[in-house]
Amino acid sequence: MACPRNGSSAATVSRGFGTGSRGISASSPASPGGGFHATLALSRARPGVTAIFAGNDTIVLGALAYLGLAVPGDVSVVGFDDLPFAGFVAPPLTTVRIDATHQGRCAAEVLLLRLKGKAVPESRQSFELVFVPRGSSGPARTSTR
Numbered sequence: 001m002a003c004p005r006n007g008s009s010a011a012t013v014s015r016g017f018g019t020g021s022r023g024i025s026a027s028s029p030a031s032p033g034g035g036f037h038a039t040l041a042l043s044r045a046r047p048g049v050t051a052i053f054a055g056n057d058t059i060v061l062g063a064l065a066y067l068g069l070a071v072p073g074d075v076s077v078v079g080f081d082d083l084p085f086a087g088f089v090a091p092p093l094t095t096v097r098i099d100a101t102h103q104g105r106c107a108a109e110v111l112l113l114r115l116k117g118k119a120v121p122e123s124r125q126s127f128e129l130v131f132v133p134r135g136s137s138g139p140a141r142t143s144t145r
Contacts, residue, residue, distance in 0.1 A: 028059060035062025050140040051076040057083040057095055060136075064089070072138035082132050091135030098127055 028034030035054060039062065042049055054060045057079035069075050071091055079086060082097035106125055113120045 028055075030056050030058060032058060032062035032065065035059035036066045037062070039063040039066040049075060051078070051137075053078045053080075055080055057081045057086050057093060060093055061089070071136050074141065076137040076140070078137055082130075086132075087134060094134045094137035095132050097130040097132050103127055 028038035035058070038054075038059065039052065042052065043066075052060075052063055052075060054063060054077070058081075060077055060079040063077055064071065067075060067077075071077050077093070079093050079095040080098070081100065082095045086093040086095050103125075106127075110120050
């Protein structure tokens with residue numbers, strides 16, 4: 001399987017999300033604890049938030065623990081990676097799947113070339129993403145609390 005190079009197009013998962021949305025972000029360690037604290041910061045900065053897109057599925061575990069809201073009734077939660085537990089949490093986690101094995105192989109190819117002293121042209125990699133809808137996402141509520 002060849003690694004994608006510049007110019008390769010990745011499947012988009014953002015259909016339906018307008019670029020004019022008023023988003024806010026919070027940085028956190030990639031852990032349940034990090035997700036908990038980032039969700040706390042987000043809820044203080046933007047009370048009534050209707051959706052959270054986490055950098056990985058593990059962060060979502062902390063977000064769900066903090067929320068205490070109906071998911072997806074009050075807030076939709078989406079992760080990234082489609083880790084094995086994603087379909088087994090309550091509610092099952094909507095996520096974005098990426099082939100981590102292929103991603104790792106591509107990184108290893110570059111590393112091996114560099115270790116052999118070969119030139120590696122600088123490039124961006126694009127990988128196919130697949131939106132996996134499950135029970136943690138739904139339409140945004142029409143009114144805030």
